[in-house]
Amino acid sequence: MQEQLVMNQSIAGTNSPLQRRLAGRREQEVSFSAERSDAPLVQVGPADPCDHGFKSHENSGSLRALNSSEEAKLKKLMSKVIDYIVSPEFDKEDAESNIFQDVEEITRPDISWYRPLMDDGTTGKPGSVKMPAKKASAVLTLAQERVLFLKFNYARFRQRLIQDELDGRLPSLKQKHELLKWNAVSENYRRQIAETNLALVLAMAKRVRLSDVDFADLISEGNMALMRSVDKFDCERGFKFSTYSCRAILKAFSRQGMKDTRYRKRFPAEYDPSMERSDHLETLRRNHEQECAQEVKHIVINNEADLTSIELSVLELRFGVTSEKSSESEENTPKRALTLEQVGQIIGVTKERVRQIQNKSLKKIRLMLEDPTNSERKAQRQATAN
The missing domain is CATH 1.20.120 (Four Helix Bundle (Hemerythrin (Met), subunit A))
Incomplete structure (x- = not known):
């Protein structure tokens, strides 16, 4: 009864409809708890919108876990x-x-x-x-x-x-x-x-x-x-x-x-990942490498660097570059590049000697590429090809 008196006093001090409704529900719960009866209490729930497909539960015993x-x-x-x-x-x-x-x-x-x-x-x-x-x-x-x-x-x-x-x-x-x-x-x-x-x-x-x-x-x-x-x-x-x-x-x-x-x-233009970073320099470098490779191949094939037969053989076995003389003289030329030791076993020298021959032949080719007259010969070849 003391709790009910306090609840009634709090209800008297409420103003908003929401507070009055909450206070009324709490007062109803207090009165239910104070009432004693041998018969089990049946809790009557509010009129749920059952016609709309939402089912309500009459007592807490029928509730399932979530x-x-x-x-x-x-x-x-x-x-x-x-x-x-x-x-x-x-x-x-x-x-x-x-x-x-x-x-x-x-x-x-x-x-x-x-x-x-x-x-x-x-x-x-x-x-x-x-x-x-x-x-x-x-x-x-x-x-x-x-x-x-x-x-x-x-x-x-x-x-x-x-x-x-x-x-x-x-x-x-x-x-x-x-x-x-x-x-x-x-x-x-x-x-x-x-x-x-x-x-x-x-x-x-x-x-x-x-x-x-x-x-x-x-x-x-x-x-x-x-x-x-x-x-x-x-x-x-x-x-x-x-x-x-x-x-x-x-x-x-x-x-x-x-x-x-x-x-x-x-952002005036739409985002394009391919245009986010320019590859112009990379394209120029790749084209320059291809031109240099073609020029080296031309020098070796025509033997414009005055390479000896052993130097041509080493370049052929090491890098797969075949000269006209070697292609005519040797039919069974390996297609893949060989190691220094494998080349040494073929020509009958040590791998250190093969390295020396390789470096000497590459130096001759480098000097040929740096020769000022080489660019003139290259221009003449391109003019003739066109």
């Missing part, structure tokens, strides 16, 4: 304060039954037209996109929109009640299931409202003239603005949702256009 995906979703829900749009309907005693059961059910729209339309319009311009037929896009009345938004915000309101009741404490298993249930309800109606108004984004995209903005980016930004409008729209003000969301979508298009304009000023 799986890993549900625990992760619950952790995400508890990490932020759930916001909602206040309505006087939420403070009534039979608010849940009035909002969910005593109203006409609104059928979900058919959005099968949306995906093919987006696939056809991603390569075109906003003005070339054809709007869907009226029968393919459901248009809600003001009363129907109010019904959907009341359901959506009441589901968020119930989640906020549980969050405020916890006040930083860990939720019980029943509270976890309640949070997940009302989150599923709110997400269901949020999706239904957005699907019903998908055509608004296309209608606004036809009105703007942003040739520099990609059509897919424009539609994506408009869809994000539409979802934000669903979260912030107040149906109690008496306006239709399109009045509020169309201006938000146009503002989002304008921001996207300014963002793309700033980007193109900083």
Whole structure:
């Protein structure tokens, strides 16, 4: 009784509807705990929106443990304060039954037209996109929109009640299931409202003239603005949702256009990895190496450096360069380059002697390449070839 007296005093000092509802629920729990009876207590839950596919549990004994995906979703829900749009309907005693059961059910729209339309319009311009037929896009009345938004915000309101009741404490298993249930309800109606108004984004995209903005980016930004409008729209003000969301979508298009304009000023050309680094010097070096190799081959084949027969044999065996004399005299010339030791075994000398012969022959070729008259002979050969 002492606890009940303190609770009554705290209730008298509350002002907001949310605080009054929380205090009333705590007072009811205290009175239940003070009551003794031999018969088991049956907890009667609120009128859940069972007709909408969301099942409630009558007692905590029938609750199952959450799986890993549900625990992760619950952790995400508890990490932020759930916001909602206040309505006087939420403070009534039979608010849940009035909002969910005593109203006409609104059928979900058919959005099968949306995906093919987006696939056809991603390569075109906003003005070339054809709007869907009226029968393919459901248009809600003001009363129907109010019904959907009341359901959506009441589901968020119930989640906020549980969050405020916890006040930083860990939720019980029943509270976890309640949070997940009302989150599923709110997400269901949020999706239904957005699907019903998908055509608004296309209608606004036809009105703007942003040739520099990609059509897919424009539609994506408009869809994000539409979802934000669903979260912030107040149906109690008496306006239709399109009045509020169309201006938000146009503002989002304008921001996207300014963002793309700033980007193109900083980056006038598209990024091309092949043009990021110039390979001009590397190409010149590679071409120079090929020209030098061809020149060395010409000197060896024509023996312009006055190489001896043993020097020609060493170069042939070591580097695979064949002169005219050796190609005519020897038919079984190895194709691959041999080591110093292998060359020494073939010509009958040590590998050190083979190294000396190789260095001497390469020195003759280097002197021939550095000879000023060699460039003149090279120019004459190129002129003759042309």
